[in-house]
Amino acid sequence: MKELYFLRCRECGKKYSNMPQSFCEECFSPLEVSYDYEELGRVARREALAHRAFNMWRYSELLPLPEGFAPSAAVGGTPLVKSKKLGAEWGAKNLYFKNDAVCFPTLSFKDRVVATALAAARRFGFKTVGCSSTGNLANAVAAQGAQQGFDTTVFIPADLEPAKILNTAVYGARIVRIEGNYDHVNRLCTQIADRFRWGLVNVNLRPYYAEGSKTHGYEIAEQLGWELPDNVVVPMAGGSLIGKIAKAFCELAHLGWVEPKQVKFFGAQATGCSPIADAVKRGLTRVEPQKPNTIARSLAIGNPADGHYARRLITETGGWAESLSDPEIIDAIKLLAQNEGIFAETAGGVTAGVAGKLIEQGRIRADETTVVCITGNGLKTTDAIAADFPATEAIAPKLEAFEALVARQLEEPVREQSNA
Amino acid sequence: MAVTIEIPTAFRRFTDGAPRLESGAQTVADALNELVARFPALSRHVRDDDGQIRQFINVYLNDEDIRFLSGESSALKDGDKLLLVPSIAGG
Numbered sequence: 168m169k170e171l172y173f174l175r176c177r178e179c180g181k182k183y184s185n186m187p188q189s190f191c192e193e194c195f196s197p198l199e200v201s202y203d204y205e206e207l208g209r210v211a212r213r214e215a216l217a218h219r220a221f222n223m224w225r226y227s228e229l230l231p232l233p234e235g236f237a238p239s240a241a242v243g244g245t246p247l248v249k250s251k252k253l254g255a256e257w258g259a260k261n262l263y264f265k266n267d268a269v270c271f272p273t274l275s276f277k278d279r280v281v282a283t284a285l286a287a288a289r290r291f292g293f294k295t296v297g298c299s300s301t302g303n304l305a306n307a308v309a310a311q312g313a314q315q316g317f318d319t320t321v322f323i324p325a326d327l328e329p330a331k332i333l334n335t336a337v338y339g340a341r342i343v344r345i346e347g348n349y350d351h352v353n354r355l356c357t358q359i360a361d362r363f364r365w366g367l368v369n370v371n372l373r374p375y376y377a378e379g380s381k382t383h384g385y386e387i388a389e390q391l392g393w394e395l396p397d398n399v400v401v402p403m404a405g406g407s408l409i410g411k412i413a414k415a416f417c418e419l420a421h422l423g424w425v426e427p428k429q430v431k432f433f434g435a436q437a438t439g440c441s442p443i444a445d446a447v448k449r450g451l452t453r454v455e456p457q458k459p460n461t462i463a464r465s466l467a468i469g470n471p472a473d474g475h476y477a478r479r480l481i482t483e484t485g486g487w488a489e490s491l492s493d494p495e496i497i498d499a500i501k502l503l504a505q506n507e508g509i510f511a512e513t514a515g516g517v518t519a520g521v522a523g524k525l526i527e528q529g530r531i532r533a534d535e536t537t538v539v540c541i542t543g544n545g546l547k548t549t550d551a552i553a554a555d556f557p558a559t560e561a562i563a564p565k566l567e568a569f570e571a572l573v574a575r576q577l578e579e580p581v582r583e584q585s586n587a
Numbered sequence: 588m589a590v591t592i593e594i595p596t597a598f599r600r601f602t603d604g605a606p607r608l609e610s611g612a613q614t615v616a617d618a619l620n621e622l623v624a625r626f627p628a629l630s631r632h633v634r635d636d637d638g639q640i641r642q643f644i645n646v647y648l649n650d651e652d653i654r655f656l657s658g659e660s661s662a663l664k665d666g667d668k669l670l671l672v673p674s675i676a677g678g
Contacts, residue, residue, distance in 0.1 A: 190673040196643045361596050472674045
């Protein structure tokens with residue numbers, strides 16, 4: 168059967184057959200996977216999804232998977248949670264959280280992009296796979312690499328959160344710690360991909376990797392009853408996810424699976440690393456790199472490769488971008504956990520907090536349907552909030568001791584105790 | 588005085604396979620101009636129609652992106668290394 172996807176330069180449009188390359192040989196702009204949408208419209212049917220399990224593979228026809236590909240495990244298929252408390256507090260009646268904090272297998276949306284990248288790695292015959300990572304990607308590559316029998320090497324900034332390093336090491340991946348920030352790691356990986364025959368999922372396999380993000384968008388549309396939201400708030404690190412959610416919505420509209428709608432895209436960053444948000448707010452036509460300085464390590468990319476596209480998408484769709492300071496990020500993590508029962512990592516705090524800011528500013532209309540994309544689990548960044556939750560006093564195992572405690576403390580609600 | 592301009596694999600078809608160029612340039616701008624003068628086929632890949640370095644190419648002077656230094660007017664000294672890298676990041 169003819170393959171329905173190929174590579175195409177995002178700038179000059181030059182087409183390439185499928186190969187492990189991420190940039191155009193003509194103009195060195197990024198390549199992305201494109202599809203024969205006409206043929207896809209004939210072979211992909213929305214009705215066929217009804218009998219498939221709810222995970223990312225239900226959208227297989229729309230992903231760059233080789234013929235005969237059989238997924239080895241379920242990935243994605245995360246809840247879309249309608250907000251009760253935060254929505255009410257912010258005056259937003261139709262607020263949803265797309266909760267990839269519980270994505271599987273490794274509790275971040277990176278599981279989606281790794282799934283498609285490893286399908287490509289297998290197709291291209293790579294024995295060793297790896298990535299440059301701020302943490303979540305390393306977790307996902309290590310886990311899925313182990314499951315599928317790849318040799319795995321991940322490259323990380325040396326001072327990454329201990330939980331993220333442990334969460335990668337446990338799967339048996341080789342970990343190379345680089346003295347530098349993420350942009351240094353990335354530059355080294357570009358050179359490594361140039362020299363070694365390894366499948367680095369976000370370097371030479373990047374176009375196939377990026378496509379996995381679309382499933383976050385497909386699920387949102389399906390979970391809203393095959394309808395597109397009015398607004399989406401998306402965290403931005405490299406700037407790829409926001410664009411792929413937009414691509415997913417466009418594809419669904421093109422296929423006739425949803426009514427077309429001009430969705431507004433909003434980007435969320437940490438103030439300590441906000442090159443894209445700054446460009447949006449200052450009306451710049453080029454994103455200027457920054458030196459990251461924020462607890463939101465997963466968003467600490469000072470030189471975002473897809474920054475240009477993210478900035479353009481936001482401004483062209485009538486969206487906006489905002490950023491949060493580190494203290495605001497911690498507050499937002501607590502707000503989300505204590506109001507919605509969702510424990511997000513720092514990037515999730517950024518996104519939830521920015522959504523609140525944008526609603527308050529009136530940039531997101533409170534009566535519209537808004538989806539906030541939560542991309543990773545709070546268990547990965549407990550360091551960031553640990554100081555706010557010091558150990559409480561221990562009591563003797565006696566009823567009298569507990570009664571005395573109750574008498575002392577019951578007047579104060581639990582939340583105020585933990586904020587002391 | 589000599590600086591080295593490292594040419595990544597992807598660009599080498601425009602340099603007849605040459606992996607690097609030694610240059611006596613004093614600034615990054617001069618070094619890039621020397622590079623494209625020496626290998627004219629590289630010219631439209633390095634600069635856009637406005638003469639700016641193309642959007643998706645990063646230029647590093649030793650370990651630092653030149654946008655964190657003085658851009659193309661950054662001064663060069665003996666032994667410096669310039670690296671051109673297609674822009675790829677995220678993860």
